[in-house]
Amino acid sequence: MRFSPVTQLSTRFDSVASDIAERLPDTTAGGPALAAGLGIGHVLVAGWNLTREINEFGAEMGPLMAFGLIGGAGLTVCVLAVRLFYSEFDSKQRWLVGWSAVGGATLFGAIVYISILVRLAEGRVIAEPIFVLSLASGMGAVAGVVVGELYATALQSAAVADRQRDQLExxxxxxxxxxxxxxxxxxxxxxxxxxxxxxxxxxxxxxxxxxxxxxxxxxxxxxxxxxxxxGRGEIETSPTELRPIVERQVTPLRKSHEEITFDVDVDEVTVVADSLLEEVVGNLVKNAVEHGYDGSDDFTVSVWTTSTGGRTQLHIADTGTGISEELRGEIFERGTSESGSGFGLFFVETMVDHYGGSVRVEANEPSGSVFVVELVTA
Missing domain, CATH: 1.10.287 (Helix Hairpins)
Structure with a gap:
């Protein structure tokens, strides 16, 4: 299996960062202290540069603006370091953020330094290289802290997900x-x-x-x-007949809900799926009955298919209360439901996505909802 350069770089960075973290002291103050030291260093450089420029040019607006930019970047790093100290990150994650600040400052500074060397090699005059280097380094440190925090947050979330998965297993x-x-x-x-x-x-x-x-x-x-x-299992898709699945899911509901009219018109079509397509169809048909039924005598659940361009669309419609427009955009998210756990539709979208298809919900006219499952025709 081949991985993209971005994936390889991320994996390498994770490996190096983990190796460094294992070698560093197990202290929650280390990472914030490293970042704060870097920020203070830039503030001191800003003060030194201000003194030098005032002695050379006098108290003009330029030196003050340079001090504000370099010192502002340093103070921003210090503030972020304080926030890091009071964060919920563990010792290794805090060290990761601290070293990310150092890495960002080094990377940005190195890029500018190399560009200065190129300009000098061309015989050009570089105005105020100290200011440019200091500002680039400071902004790199800020960017490093932000990127480090995002990465540490991702690691934290991954650790929580791993624990939850282990508990579930x-x-x-x-x-x-x-x-x-x-x-x-x-x-x-x-x-x-x-x-x-x-x-x-x-x-x-x-x-x-x-x-x-x-x-x-x-x-x-x-x-x-x-x-x-x-994510522990792999789906092995194969040509799957759609009509028998629909009939198996609708037949018991016909028997248990005689007050509901079921109108089924599914073509003899084969789609790309697996045996869990039974659960997908069953979830949607039961959802139409349980959440769509409004108690009316003419309530109907209709199931039919259409085919276009190598794709088969399975429509499951009801004439009930319908789904609000605001909820349609998020109804497939886990935990989102007008009633129940909200897991069923999340599972439906997950499986259909694995099949290479899509699912959406639309308004039914004059009332109710239509779920449209689009699958690859085998």
Missing amino acids: FMQSLFRHDVMNSLTVIQSRAEFLTQDTDGQNNRFAETILEYAQNIVGLADRVERMSDVIT
Whole structure:
């Protein structure tokens, strides 16, 4: 696998920064002190340059402006260093910010210094090189602190995400272990009862066995869904028939919601997806029933397909209360929902994106909403 130059540079920077952090003292004041020292140094240089220029040119506006620019950059670094000291970063992250300030000052200063050397080699006269070098170095230090803080924040967020993922994996494995052990017992007893009973008791046993098998399948799908969401699993897409999936998701809802009209007109089309497309379609159809139903006698859920340019659009519409325009732009974000956990639609968009497609929600006329899932036609 080949990585882009930006990715390689970021990886190299992370490796070097981590190596430096391991060698530095474990103190929360070290990084802020380093940045503050750099800022104070620029303030002192600004004062020295001001004294030198006043002695040479007198108390004019130019020397004062130069002092303000160089000293201002130094004071900005000092203020950022104080903020860093009171931040929630750990010792290594604070050292990272401190050394980023040094790196920024060195990089900006080196660029200007090289340009000055080139100009001198060409025989040109460079006016006030000390001012230019000091200002460039100071601004580089400011930029270094800002970039360092952004990078440290990213590392902090990544660490939190890793901890949450580890906790999720532990809870999932624990839940799956206990559930599967219980289901194994239920299945074995149900299989025994189906062989040893007849009549109504036999039908009850077969129902227990059927639902136990359904829960086993659900547990497997939840595990795959979790792998996709946490980035631990890879999706292997293949040609998938869309119509049977829609029928399997709509049929039980027809039986359990006889008051709702279901209008299905899905073409015999094959799309690029995997077995979790069942969950995607099921989420959207159930969402139309559970969140769209307004209690009216003519409430209808319609499902149909259209195809254009090698893409298949699956439309799932309802004639219910609809979704406000303000919410449509953020409804697929995790945790955003008019009711419920907000996970279902987040999962839908995640999976459809993995399939190389897209999903959106539109207003239905005269009322309700339409979810449009666009997939690659196989």
